[in-house]
Amino acid sequence: MKYYMKSKIFKLKEDFWIKDENDKEAFFVDNKLISLGLQFNIQKDNNILYEIKQRLSLTPKYEIIKGSDVVASINKKITFVKDKIKVDSSYGELLIYGNLFDRNYNIYKYDNIIATVKKEAFSLTDNYSIDIDFEDEAFILSLVVIIDDIRDKH
Template structure:
């Protein structure tokens, strides 16, 4: 399953549209006014299905993930010198990637591929292709990509 993740160009808060391989909208992500990033994920019929919420006042960035209203885990950045390292405390998954954070993989602790994420260059806004092995993992992969992109945006501002 492929998803195309596009940040909206003109928006007061973080806002993204997620399309399938046929360029049909699948998810919409809307940033909410809060202390730290708060991104709410909606399906194509505007049902709220998940939230990414940044913890504030932490040494390194941490994002809590919610499926509906249920807490499912956290993604957090670890201290490293040359390339960003992110850790997940859910699903027994980990993130492996390059130092630019443009291309990375999400794998199980045994190394089985869950998804690959690639940034498309030459766009006005952040645009990623998410190639997800099992469709039921799509929302989890989307949450991870949103958290990493939000952390990167915070660092650049």
């Protein structure tokens, strides 16, 4: 399934919709203003599917929570040209590889690409197209919002 995400470059409090390939609002991203680090919910039909919290650390670290259970821990490795983000999750280990300059990413489970994230060039906002081939699309979209946050801050 294909989704589109548009996030603002200059943001204090940003809530936004992730749209599907038919330009329909599919998931709502509710960013919590009063928090240290990134904290947001991914919602569908007014139901919270995932909560994402950034952990204080020298390198970017995040947790994805479903209900009261931590279902994923995300750690970005320090690199200079390529981005490598490790995701330890209830789905197993996922790896996110990207290029610092063009902001395109692939998300892998084992050796299979389960999602491709492409940033639109020459835009005043951060526009992404996301192709997902995975059973839990909301989980992958949570990872994309984390990727966007990492890119904005580092």
